[in-house]
Amino acid sequence: MTLILHECPPSGNSYKVRLTAAHLGVELERRPYDVSRGESRTPEFLESVSPHGKLPVLEDNGRMLAESNAICLYLAEGSDLIPADRFNRAEMLHWMFWEQTDHEPNIAVLRLWLTIVGIETLNGHQREEIAIKRKAGNEALGLMDRHLAGREWMVADALSLADICLFAYTHLADEGGFDLELYPNIVAWMERIMLLPRHEPMFAAPKLALVS
Amino acid sequence: MTLILHECPPSGNSYKVRLTAAHLGVELERRPYDVSRGESRTPEFLESVSPHGKLPVLEDNGRMLAESNAICLYLAEGSDLIPADRFNRAEMLHWMFWEQTDHEPNIAVLRLWLTIVGIETLNGHQREEIAIKRKAGNEALGLMDRHLAGREWMVADALSLADICLFAYTHLADEGGFDLELYPNIVAWMERIMLLPRHEPMFAAPKLALVS
Numbered sequence: 001m002t003l004i005l006h007e008c009p010p011s012g013n014s015y016k017v018r019l020t021a022a023h024l025g026v027e028l029e030r031r032p033y034d035v036s037r038g039e040s041r042t043p044e045f046l047e048s049v050s051p052h053g054k055l056p057v058l059e060d061n062g063r064m065l066a067e068s069n070a071i072c073l074y075l076a077e078g079s080d081l082i083p084a085d086r087f088n089r090a091e092m093l094h095w096m097f098w099e100q101t102d103h104e105p106n107i108a109v110l111r112l113w114l115t116i117v118g119i120e121t122l123n124g125h126q127r128e129e130i131a132i133k134r135k136a137g138n139e140a141l142g143l144m145d146r147h148l149a150g151r152e153w154m155v156a157d158a159l160s161l162a163d164i165c166l167f168a169y170t171h172l173a174d175e176g177g178f179d180l181e182l183y184p185n186i187v188a189w190m191e192r193i194m195l196l197p198r199h200e201p202m203f204a205a206p207k208l209a210l211v212s
Numbered sequence: 213m214t215l216i217l218h219e220c221p222p223s224g225n226s227y228k229v230r231l232t233a234a235h236l237g238v239e240l241e242r243r244p245y246d247v248s249r250g251e252s253r254t255p256e257f258l259e260s261v262s263p264h265g266k267l268p269v270l271e272d273n274g275r276m277l278a279e280s281n282a283i284c285l286y287l288a289e290g291s292d293l294i295p296a297d298r299f300n301r302a303e304m305l306h307w308m309f310w311e312q313t314d315h316e317p318n319i320a321v322l323r324l325w326l327t328i329v330g331i332e333t334l335n336g337h338q339r340e341e342i343a344i345k346r347k348a349g350n351e352a353l354g355l356m357d358r359h360l361a362g363r364e365w366m367v368a369d370a371l372s373l374a375d376i377c378l379f380a381y382t383h384l385a386d387e388g389g390f391d392l393e394l395y396p397n398i399v400a401w402m403e404r405i406m407l408l409p410r411h412e413p414m415f416a417a418p419k420l421a422l423v424s
Contacts, residue, residue: 090286091282
């Protein structure tokens with residue numbers, strides 16, 4: 001079974017999937033797209049990869065699966081990245097939904113605007129939005145930081161997909177103008193993640209799958 | 213085991229959970245809050261119910277779980293609202309994440325602004341946002357409508373949480389100024405859902421749990 005990851009390499013949503021695969025020892029064949037050139041919006045992409053026009057998309061034996069967190073859950077099924085306890089598992093899902101509703105729309109979008117597309121290309125409405133997203137992003141980081149006080153991982157006492165999915169854009173928050181030094185529990189948690197034996201940085205060269 | 217649903221009764225996110233429980237024959241004790249009076253942001257709520265300050269929150273034996281879609285997944289574990297096939301299950305999750313990222317921020321927010329809080333209370337930035345959310349909301353509805361062409365349910369050939377979670381705000385889209393008559397496959401799908409024996413409308417009186 002060859003798994004193909006259709007991805008935008010600098011996107012945190014694509015990185016989540018690669019990081020999940022690294023922890024699982026699963027090999028992914030990477031297919032990069034340049035989103036800035038509209039490569040995920042071409043008629044061919046919409047027809048043959050995903051009608052959503054967004055990345056990442058996982059291809060498994062010709063079947064296509066979109067939404068980064070759904071892909072991570074698909075890859076990790078049955079592994080120890082998903083807590084065995086039912087309530088802990090629900091808590092993990094809670095953080096994964098929260099990441100998409102309260103964290104990513106503020107922290108990832110400011111990174112996109114300020115570091116990737118550039119403030120000079122934003123329209124007036126988007127420029128007004130910066131302060132709104134700055135406030136909401138800091139609230140999200142504050143909530144994570146308080147949650148991590150006295151804890152090693154987001155859920156229970158082990159690494160789970162909640163950590164991996166939240167790490168992706170949190171560790172890029174400085175590129176959106178957020179000062180992570182204000183959040184010492186987050187910094188300590190990121191260091192724990194980066195020291196894990198199977199951790200893979202965002203821009204690592206692809207490596208061969210490990211046998212688990 | 214008494215399950216308590218801390219909820220905002222007119223919210224689609226709270227309705228999703230009630231509708232899931234109705235299909236499962238699970239009884240919920242309902243605790244309503246008036247969000248317009250800030251009842252989910254009081255120090256007591258943040259301390260004892262959820263630091264997120266959002267509803268719904270499910271209380272199970274004193275443990276609190278936030279995020280509507282995570283609550284639905286928790287309640288429905290092991291039931292036929294979650295597909296048995298691994299890829300179908302991932303597809304269901306994909307639609308549930310998509311609901312929170314592409315559907316709810318446009319369709320639910322316009323309903324909130326136009327029907328609940330009222331356009332006269334919006335600030336200039338929010339008024340500018342209406343056209344952006346109108347366009348994105350119609351794109352989301354169009355995508356659902358094309359997906360539902362020739363299909364009865366969002367995933368595979370049975371009702372799943374993808375249907376329940378998407379039904380909640382889709383069936384209220386007219387309150388956000390969306391014309392659902394433009395989406396005949398969605399209308400037919402909503403009718404199928406409303407005809408299910410265990411369906412419960414949004415404003416139904418609480419009923420006793422059925423034994424499944």
